[in-house]
Amino acid sequence: MADDGRKKELIETLKKGVIEYDEDLVKETAQKYLDEGFDANEGIFDGLAAGMEVVGDLFAKSEYFVPEVLMSADALYAGLDILKPHVKTKDRDQKVKGEVVIGTVEGDVHDIGKNIVKLMFDVAGFTVHDLGKDVPLDRFVEEQMKTDSDLVCLSAMMTTTMVGMKKVIEKIKAKNPNVKILIGGAPVSKDIADKWGADGYGEDASNALTEAIRMVSALREMKQKGEV
Amino acid sequence: MEVLKGEEVDRVPCFSGMGNVTVEGMKKHNIRFAEVHGNARDMATLAASTYKLFGYECAVAPFDLCIEAEALGSEINYYEHVEDNILYPTIKTKLVKAGEDIEIPEDLEKRGRIPMLQEVIGHLKDDVGDQVAIGSYVLGPFTLAGQIMDLNELLKISFKRPEDINRILTDLAEVIARVAKALKDAGADYITIREMGAPADVISPRMFKSLVQPPLTEAISRIDSPKILHICGNTNPIVELMAECGADALAVEQKNDVAETRKKLGEDAVILGNIDPYNVLVQGTKEDVEAAVKTAIEKGVDGVMPGCDIWPDVPAENMQALVEATKRYGNTS
């Protein structure tokens, strides 16, 4: 079908626009894509998100650096703004992977890594509540309760601020043992995550995403079985 | 000091250009970290304690990275309310919108904690100035820009409108040169320029060359002290560019392959480093520290230096091992 070919072409352009951090190209293409009546959800996942995945790989290979990733993210968000309102509700329910609270713990302003992790969650279709950096520990507990998020992600880049994570884990688990907690940042390790009672550890952004999806699926399964 | 001048020495020294406060020092003098940043007496006492307790061959102040931003008008959080944890000062809100020009106050040197820091250096001079070199540091222009404006925006605008960022960085180079002069006038023997916002973990070597290097070179050329350029994180792809910046010595961390760097920069380059400040100095055993010192010297460092600030909770025996091992393995004559 000619239509199908055209759709593919536009999806490829969306992808390319994200990879080449061409915000204008993405905006223009997303609008065309809608005007020609194609499915928003496919545009997001096969176009925008697929492009961001490539960007993630390029970053991991040190071909892209933080500025490039941030600019690709802007292109991605510009496309999302246009396409997201047109996602059909049935897709929306299916595709929202879960809700996440994320932030860098108190005393720590290193947020470059956290921002990249956050981006990956956005791309994968999570609803993300970003608390930013230097976040007072109780804010994580409050925000989780307020949003009833499935997952809390903590980032720390220093060994002194890292210990704040332990406190947050204790506080959240005391209030709500079913919330999953994922931690990361350069000084953090799998060992530490286990010792402090976190549910997972992510070494880098794509790793973080895989872990998150695994944890949220486990949670959903428990809910379905009525264990929660 | 001889090392920085490229002169012959009998032994590789063990010192740093970055913060060197330890929990041992804080305990001994009963000083709380959160309260030391504005107290010249206490800061001098702590800065000198690492030499007095362990024979570490320098005394360096300050301990945080907010001095210049504060003098330009930023508000700083010292975390005085946090009881049981060492938190480093941070900047509360960004001073200017990213990409906007800054205004350099006429009386820059009299602002924020610069006069206090000058006092600290004076105390250190009086106290231990005849025994060890007194060091202080400034930020590099790009890192300072990240302190006074939103870093994400800075990184993006660096790509989209490099000329705007270049103008700001040139102004910041002036700020840095003036602060460094104030520190020198107060008695600092050497100055470290910390451009830790620009390693290859964050920006590309290409951007380092086109955007970071010119103002950094400018700032360094205007600093009239023995000077060290330090960048932590991954510096392997940029060591040659760092060397071109014109500092007397380069300081690198554990991610740097020093043997390779030595090959690239040649015999005459002064390379300092590259002991892992946390995994080795804090978490490692005495033997790990000795082994790391030995390796660093074998690979070709001219001075044994932690990769970044000494991490305060370093055990006393590891600090001793750091100094002792340098004496043992560092004979050059």
Ligand code: B12
């Ligand atoms: C850039 C930088 C800064 C910038 C930060 C700018 C910013 N807004 O982020 C500035 C200049 C402000 C800075 C300040 C300081 N810094 Co600094 N900094 C760095 C540096 C060079 C790079 C960090 C970075 O961004 N890397 C790139 C990103 C992409 O990688 P990443 O953060 O690791 O993130 C990845 C993974 O860890 C993971 N991840 C991250 N978060 C999460 C979260 C979850 C949930 C998961 C699953 C995964 C995950 O995924 C990410 C993407 O792949 C490191 C050196 C290094 N070797 O890492 C030092 C370093 C972190 N800093 C250090 C220090 C000491 C400081 C200061 C205390 C210095 C001082 N004297 O004041 C201050 C701290 C101020 C404060 N209170 O926070 C030390 C910490 C030492 C320690 N033992 O804890 C380091 C390690 C340097 C060193 N070698 O010693 N710093």
